[in-house]
Amino acid sequence: MRQITQDSVNAFFCGQNFSKANMTVKTNNENETRLFLHGNMIAKKTKDSLQISNCGWYTNTTKERLNGVLHVYGLGYIYQKNHNWYYVDNDGQEQEFNKEKTFNI
Incomplete structure (x- = not known):
């Protein structure tokens, strides 16, 4: 996993603002x-759900970030x-x- 993916996904998981x-x-x-x-918003989490999306961008970078989540x-x-x-x-x-998926967490 790339460092930028790890850093941003950790911030996402912890609910902390992050920009890099x-x-x-x-x-x-x-x-x-x-x-x-x-x-482009590729992931959104609430207290009980997680939604991921590639926003129509089928790139290796988008897939790598989503796999990090x-x-x-x-x-x-x-x-x-x-x-x-x-x-x-x-x-x-x-x-x-097909572009997006929602999970119960």
Whole structure:
């Protein structure tokens, strides 16, 4: 995992504001924390849910950042095959990743 991913995902997990290079974490008074890559919100967490999105950007950097979030929460991973993205859960169940996914945490 890249250092910028580790730093931003740790701030996201802890609910702390963060800004470095192309990554930003913002928290608000509604107990919501948002993770941004190049100004696009790629993850949002509340007290009981986690939402991830590639915002239509199927890039290695976006996938690496999303996998950093999934890793911290122990929620599987995303991989790419033949230009398509797939999400694999902890039970090995695979499904196509179509831009966004929401988890109960």
